[in-house]
Amino acid sequence: MSSNFIFLKEEFPILANIAETAELNIYSDPITALFKLRQFGEKYVHILFDEHGLELPRESTFHNCLKELEYDGVLPERVKDLLFTIKNKGNDAVHGNKGTSEDAKTILFSAFNIAKWLCETYSIKSIDLSDIKFTPPVNIDTQKELLTLEASYKELEDKFNKLQAERKTEGITEERANEINIRKKKATAKIEMSEAETRELIDAQLQQAE
Template sequence: MGSANFGFLATHDVRLVTFGGWAERYFRDDPPTAIVKLRQFAELMAKLIAARHAVYRDERETFEETLRRLSYDRIIPKKIADLFHLLRKAGNAAVHEAEGDHANALTALKVARSLGVWFHQTYGRQPTFNPGPFVPPSELVDATASLQEEIEALRCKIAESEAAIETARREAEEQIQVRETLE
C-alpha cells in the first residue's frame, strides 16, 4: 500500500506506510476506520520508539502505558506525546463509539503525518528532512446532484404508476357498469 504522505517511513517499518495508506484510502468513505488505522499507526510508532530505547516490554502493555513510560523517561518531548495521545483518544472513540467525521479524520491524518516527519527526522538521523507538503486525500464527491436526479426519476415512475393504477381503476368501474347494464 503506497502513500503520498507516509511513504518516506518505509525505511523504518513498512507497516507505518501501510497504516497511513489505509487511512488515506478509507478517509472518503469511512472516516472512523481511517482514524482507527491512524491509531494503529501511532501505536506501532510508539512501540518502535520504545524498542529503539530498549524499554519495550511486550504486546500486553497498552498503548497508553507505553506512551506514559516514554514521556516519564523523557524519551519523547511533551508536544510529541500530546500528538500521540490525540491519535490514541480519537482512535478509541472511533473504535468504541464509531465517532469521527471527515474533519476529525483529516486532522488525524495531519497529526499522524507530523508524527511521521518527527520520527523520521529523529530516528532516521535526518533533522533537515523535508517531506514536502501534505497531500489531502481525494476530494469528497458531492452526490447531491445525482441523488436529486435519481429522486426526480423515482417521482416520475411513481406518478406513472399512480396514473396506470387510476386508469385500471376506471376501466374496472366501466366493466362493472357494463356488466350491471347487461344483467
C-alpha cells in the same frame, strides 16, 4: 493517489502501510481511518521502545506505553500530545463509532507530523524532511489500492512482530542517546500544527487532566 507517507517506506514500512490505508479511507469510511491511525500510533510507540532499548510495560496498552515513554523522557511535549490526540480520537471511533472525514483529516495530519519527527530523529540516515509538505487526500475511488495494501499488511506485520520478539532491552549507548537528543530537538522545532489540530490538542490535554 500519491501518499503523504512515502518517506516511511524504507525504514518503517508497516507505518507507511497503516497510514496510507487510513489516508485511503478518509472519505469512504472515516471511522476505519481513525481506527487505522490509532493502530499507527500503537506501532509507533513500540518502535520508540525498540529505538531506546526499553522494556515494554507489563500491560503494554497504548496508554501505558505513552505514559512510560513520557516518564522516561523519550517524548517531547508536542509529540506526546499528538500521540494522545491520535489515541483519543481512535478510541472515539472504535468504542463510540464517532468520527467524521474532517476529524480523520486532522488526525492524519497529526500522524504526518509525528512520522516526519520519527524519521528525522531515528532514521539510519540523518535526513531533513522540511521540504515534504502535507497534501490533503482527494475523494476518489480507492478500492484497488486498499486491496493491495491489505494484501501486503500481513507480511509486514509478521516481520514487525518477529523483530519485536527479538528486540534488545538493555538500553542504548551514550553516544547514540546524545545523537538522538540533538536530532530530536531539531525535529521537534519543525512540527507544524493546524488550527483544528490545536483544538484537538487542547481537548486531549483536558482529558489527560481529568
